[in-house]
Amino acid sequence: MARNAFTASGAGDQTGEPESVVVHVQLRPRRGATRKCLAALAALAAEHDEVVFSVTGLSKDDRVVRVTVGIDLGPRAAVAKFSPQAQAAYAFVSAVFTSLYDHMPVYTAEPSGAERAAATALLEHVTAGAGRADALAADLLDVLPGATPAGSIPSPRLPGPGERIPA
Numbered sequence: 001m002a003r004n005a006f007t008a009s010g011a012g013d014q015t016g017e018p019e020s021v022v023v024h025v026q027l028r029p030r031r032g033a034t035r036k037c038l039a040a041l042a043a044l045a046a047e048h049d050e051v052v053f054s055v056t057g058l059s060k061d062d063r064v065v066r067v068t069v070g071i072d073l074g075p076r077a078a079v080a081k082f083s084p085q086a087q088a089a090y091a092f093v094s095a096v097f098t099s100l101y102d103h104m105p106v107y108t109a110e111p112s113g114a115e116r117a118a119a120t121a122l123l124e125h126v127t128a129g130a131g132r133a134d135a136l137a138a139d140l141l142d143v144l145p146g147a148t149p150a151g152s153i154p155s156p157r158l159p160g161p162g163e164r165i166p167a
Contacts, residue, residue: 021073023089024056025096026108028064037067037103044095050085051092057111058118064104068111068119069096 029037045053057068071093074085097105111119 019076021076021079022070022110023073023093024108024110025069025071025093025105026057027067027069027096027100028104028106029067029102030064031060033103034065034067037065037100040100040103041067041069041096044092044099048088048092048095050088052089053092055119055123057115058122059111059115066115067103068108068115070110 027037027041041055045051052072054070055067056070057066059066071089073079073089074083079086
């Protein structure tokens, strides 16, 4: 799942290589559907093996896990000319939005350093021995950025006297 070629975006100006354009799409599966989302992403990646992408960010809140995927569109000049690499990447992004619709995909900005570190830990976990995208450890989800301890989630507010609706 980690086909990573994003070093060109930062080092492109120094090495003479053209700057690469990366689009970030964030999937927001509910906490219980994270493994299913990653498995679906891996299956989609198998269908689009010519596209360079990577899980670039990982965070969560009390309801969803945010999985940020960076898709490399290719060099900026080639994207403007709609190169075959850019066309394949656009087809992959389109497939993400259509086939992973249940996981609420949205375009997003580049992930923060903490989100990148969590994604790196996930990819190391998967490549170290699990070997499957759906073998995400529950303890890894507990250390994600934005984690809210279970005891600190506020209880729902009760309606005030003027807000009650008679039955």
